[in-house]
Amino acid sequence: ARTFRMGFSVLPPKPTNESALANLSAWTTRADAAIMHNSVPYQALLAGTSATTYVNTVDLPLANIYKGKGFPITITVDVTNGLDRAAEDPALVALGRSITEPAIQQLYRQYVTAVVSIIRPDYLGLAAETNLIRAQAPAAVYSAMVQMTNPAAAERNRSCFFPTQGTNKFF
Numbered sequence: 001a002r003t004f005r006m007g008f009s010v011l012p013p014k015p016t017n018e019s020a021l022a023n024l025s026a027w028t029t030r031a032d033a034a035i036m037h038n039s040v041p042y043q044a045l046l047a048g049t050s051a052t053t054y055v056n057t058v059d060l061p062l063a064n065i066y067k068g069k070g071f072p073i074t075i076t077v078d079v080t081n082g083l084d085r086a087a088e089d090p091a092l093v094a095l096g097r098s099i100t101e102p103a104i105q106q107l108y109r110q111y112v113t114a115v116v117s118i119i120r121p122d123y124l125g126l127a128a129e130t131n132l133i134r135a136q137a138p139a140a141v142y143s144a145m146v147q148m149t150n151p152a153a154a155e156r157n158r159s160c161f162f163p164t165q166g167t168n169k170f171f
Contacts, residue, residue, distance in 0.1 A: 007033030034066035036075045043091040045107045051114035063119045076125035086136035105148035112152045
């Protein structure tokens with residue numbers, strides 16, 4: 001028996017539903033947990049879609065598949081560029097926006113609140129690869145990441161619980 005959990009994500013080798021389902025079938029026989037590495041849907045949120053609507057429509061169906069298989073879920077929210085930690089999210093850059101803006105930070109917090117209240121993950125990462133962001137991104141981007149995640153962590157500690165563990169699990 002392992003002393004650790006082995007978790008996987010449904011991210012497929014090809015961007016097709018068939019590939020995603022095949023990937024899911026392949027790893028669920030070997031896994032003890034599921035991972036969701038979610039970029040903040042900045043473009044949808046800026047276009048007026050509520051975080052609640054987005055999570056219910058896009059994120060919850062996959063979470064329900066994982067839960068249906070009995071997997072604890074870890075969600076990590078990605079606030080910057082998942083492929084280039086020196087850069088901001090490409091959707092924000094394309095819109096001429098930045099996580100340094102208070103309005104964008106508020107959208108992030110709304111998204112995190114929706115993820116926690118709707119999906120209720122077993123574990124929550126409020127930002128991905130923070131050491132790389134600190135080392136590679138401009139100081140203003142790292143500072144903005146800290147500025148947006150610290151209040152989200154404080155809010156989670158005040159207002160939510162994860163029933164499986166009975167305590168908050170953040171990393």
